[in-house]
Amino acid sequence: EEEKGEDDGELDNQWSNEPQSRHPALLCNQEKPFNAEPPPAILTGDFHTPNDLFYVRNHLPVPPRVDPKEYRLEIAKETGIGEGVEPIELSLEEIKAFPVTSISAVVQCGGNRRHSMASYKPVRGLSWKGGAIGNARWTGVRLCDVLKHVGVSGGNYGGIKHVQFEGLDADAMGSCYSASIPIETAMDPNRDVLLVFQMNGEDIPIDHGYPLRVIVPGAVGARSVKWVSRIVLSTEESPSIWQRRDYKLFPSNVDINNVDYESSEAMQDMPVQSAICLPIPGSTVDISSGFVTLRGYAWSGGGRSISRVDVSINGGKDWSVAKLHSNESQKPNRVWAWSLWEATVPVSACTGQLDIVCKAMDSSCNTQPENVESIWNFRGLANNAWHRVSVKTANNI
């Protein structure tokens, strides 16, 4: 999650596989590796975020494009566990022979909204505003079907505790991106963990993991490994820094100088979240109609739905309930998609500034914290404090 320094020139060729063009509206947080988010204002336009506007969070250079005919997914296991499990290599064609399914699911960076967490106290990491989140229609096969096929079964899964995913993206030393999820999450059909080859009905774009990526709905984006090429069934979590170090939350008195990385568990599921996408912060809003319209997104991890979004235009003194758009029905306990919301709030003509706030509640009655202070952590992760946007008003701009 931390910013890496730019490459040193000698290794320039490791960046030769970056896409030739990326959408010009993407706001770049870092060039190498490429990290960019759309302006939040565009997110409320579509229930499914367009592929070319979906935030890109690369931890390493984009890997060479794989010939889909040559691609193989290796499934391996540590010795001594998973009795009856047969290591295997699967071609794309063989993967697509499993029952194919599609789900709408949000992927959100653990650092989404980090920018405003830094307003309290500096944090380490890319300064994402509210756009490091998107909702897409993912098409693929169930990881649990594939793992059952190779022989994973039984009450304790033959001692397998974690499923590690390795990407084709690697650093100059050849060390690849990797992350893991608990075997229970991987094998639970109701968790809908997928091996995905299509995003919004198209081959998955190179920036999003062509030809195959993992989608772990409800979890932090870092577990949805792109360009996945190897799955390791293990007694341990992935040894990568992205599992053992970077995506962990610590108390507010811990920083880079005194952190004990083993004292905290790796982030998996994400908390309830919401943000205002429109109006744009600092803009001037026409209130001659006597109303102002607010739009945004709300989502919760772990399959929980959004039960309510409350909005205020006077900093939280008075609240109204936003209308949730139900673009697509989701299954109970498996609500992976977001809820886009809209609220039209009466505003007095003499109001000079609107201090807009939003906060959501999820189906488990969880709420967002009022301020970043109480959840501040030195990596700036999982910022789900009430979202605040201030705008000026005008009559007939």
Add this chain to the structure above:
Amino acid sequence: EEEKGEDDGELDNQWSNEPQSRHPALLCNQEKPFNAEPPPAILTGDFHTPNDLFYVRNHLPVPPRVDPKEYRLEIAKETGIGEGVEPIELSLEEIKAFPVTSISAVVQCGGNRRHSMASYKPVRGLSWKGGAIGNARWTGVRLCDVLKHVGVSGGNYGGIKHVQFEGLDADAMGSCYSASIPIETAMDPNRDVLLVFQMNGEDIPIDHGYPLRVIVPGAVGARSVKWVSRIVLSTEESPSIWQRRDYKLFPSNVDINNVDYESSEAMQDMPVQSAICLPIPGSTVDISSGFVTLRGYAWSGGGRSISRVDVSINGGKDWSVAKLHSNESQKPNRVWAWSLWEATVPVSACTGQLDIVCKAMDSSCNTQPENVESIWNFRGLANNAWHRVSVKTANNI
């Protein structure tokens, strides 16, 4: 959840089945129906709350004690749904013939800690302090096994959407307690919904549902129907007031006069919670050792674990991390039991008062709200604001 008026004398015989003796330490919130909680201070003594000290939340008179040989559980279905499902009556013996399992799980009243929500603005309901929660070892059979046995199956469960539970407890008009859960929750083996006949290794006590009760781990207590005698497979939620009215959350501008009950969904899973059990509020604490020891509980609904409990003795200015007792290992994503916690915090000899605060974070990074204001609702439900306890200090009391 609302207090009912005392009975009118004429109906006194409906109270003839109340247990002859209840534990004298229970703090009574209402005599008829009986509602009582233990002093929170005793909760931290045992990972499994003793049966006779477990909070009692009765909505109606205790029903006549059933002869276990005569007891029958009826499983019925609405006409037109659940093709292939055979309505059935099961004896206790037949129920115990399904695979028996035990889980440790918290049951918490939706109104736990309502008392302190009222400190902001009055609320309707019993004034529970922090003791309307307990953790017991429940032994029974899986509801999903029983429902599969009667023929519930398939992708959409033959159109069944909700599983309604009816208790033997009824009002003077013969109307029984009832509540429901979604069929997806009932049929998900990982949700561990049980039909329970033992509590902490003993026959379930009469106040807790003898001879059979439902346990819906992770959900509000109101769904764990006691004295269950009938299960109805339906397209609709239970029509009872406890499903359609009382256990729902509304925005802060809604009260009994303007509420639209259909505008909110029935509570199911509960949010992250924690409370300080020791020291006792208002007590005087000996700080001559230079330390004060705090104890309490933490829990989250939906199978989420507690990842951290933070405590403060100066109102939230400085925080330390509490030690979580891991009395029993829980399965990933199925953490139904609570975490008891303890913290020994250094305290300066000249501190006259301690303003103790605790707050927890769960495995989905959800946190407790700082104040009750932001979550206030007129029924006083789901109060999970930071818990605060003030005590005086003394050297060598």
